[in-house]
Amino acid sequence: MTTIGIIGAGLIGSQIARKAVELGYDVVISNSRGPETLAGLVAELGPNARAATPAEAAAAGDFAVVAVPLKNYRDVPAEPLAGKIVIDANNYYWERDGRIPALDNGEATTSGLLQEHLRDSKVAKGFNHIMAAEITTDGKPSAAEDRRALATASDHPEAAELVTRLYDEFGFDTVNIGLLEDSWRVERDRPAYVVRQDAAELKENLGKATRTP
Template sequence: MGTARPGVVPAMTTIGIIGAGLIGSQVARAAIGVGYDIVISNSRGPETLADLVAELGPKARAATASEAAAAGDFVVVTVPLKNYEQVPVEPLAGKIVIDTNNYYFERDGHIPALDAGVDTVSGMLQRHLPTSKVAKGFNHIMASDITTDGYPAGSPQRRALATSSDFEEAAELVQRLYDELGFDTVNVGPLADSWRVERDQPAYVVRQNRAELVENLTKAVRASATPA
C-alpha cells in the first residue's frame, strides 16, 4: 500500500473550512461541539453565511476562501470537484488539508483519468496543492451522520471512517479529529489507494465498524467507467 512520510501532529485549535454546503456546515457544527474555532467560507461571499455563523455561535466566523485557508491551523476543503482548482494554493502552504470530495460525473462532467481508474480525486487536489499535505476524510458518510452518529471509544456502536494520505502526520490528524467526533479510523494508505472508499465501492456511505470497513476495502474493485 506504500509508505507515508513521517511527521508529528502539533496541537491545533482553529479549522478553516472552504465550502459551506452540507458536509462543510456539519463538520463545523461537530468541530465546534468538541471545542474548535471555525473560519468558514463559500463561493458567494462571507455575507451570505450570516445565518449559519449566527447558528454556530461565537466560535465561528465567516471569511473568504483565502482568509479561511490562512486562518486555519488545518483546513477542510469541501467544494465540488469541478471547482477544486479554485482552492487557494499559497495560504495552504505547509498545512494539512482534509479533502471530503467525491467524483460525480453528473455534476462535475467526465474526467477521463478518473473514468479510466488511473487517478484519484484527492490525488488531483494534492497536485493542485503541492506544498500542502492532503488527507481524505468525511467522504463516505452522509452529512447528517457527522453530528449524530459518533460514540465514545470502545462503544459497540462505534462507527469507523477511512482516511488516506501520502503524509503520516496528515492521516494522524484525521484520526485524531475522527476520534474527537466519536469515530474509529481505518487508514487506507497513500492517496493512490483512496479510490477504495469512494463512490460505488462497498465502503461508500454505509454504516460499518472497523473490521467491516477493513473487509469492505478489500472488496473494492476499480472499474473503468464508460464516458457518456
C-alpha cells in the same frame, strides 16, 4: 485554540463546522458566494465561528477542510495552505462535475487531484463516505462496541494522524487505507461508501472494492 479553516459550506462543510464548534474548535468557514451569504450559519454556530473568503479561511486555519464540488477543486487557494494539512472531503459526481477522464479511467483519485493542485500542502482523505447529517449524530464514545469507522489516506503520515485524532473526537474509529493512490477504495459507488460499518466491516469492504475500467 485550534482553528479549522473550512472551504465549502455545503452539507458536509457545515456539519463539520457544527461538530467542531461543539468540541471547542474555532471555525472560519467560507463558500464561493461570499461571507455575507453565511450570516445565518455563523449566527447558529456562535461566537467561535466566523465567515470569510476561501483565501481567508485557508490562511486562518491551523489546518483546513475542503468540501467543494470536485469540479471546483482548482479554485481552492494554494498559497495560504502551503505547509498545512488539508482534509479532502470531495467526491466525484460526474453528473455534477462533468467527466474527468483520469478518474473514469482509474488513473487518478479525487484526493490525488487535490494533492497535485496543493503541491505544498499535506492532503488527507476524510469525511467523504458518510452522509452529512450523520457526522453530528453517529459518533460514539471510544469504548462503544459498535462504533462506526471512517477511512483516511494520505502520502503524509502526520496528515493521516490528524484525521485519526479528529475522527476520534467526532466519535469514530479510523481505518487507514494507506497512500492517496489507494484512496479510490472509499470513493463513490464502492462497497464502503456511505454505509454504517465498524472497523472490521470497513476493512472488509475496502478489500471488496474494484476499480474501473
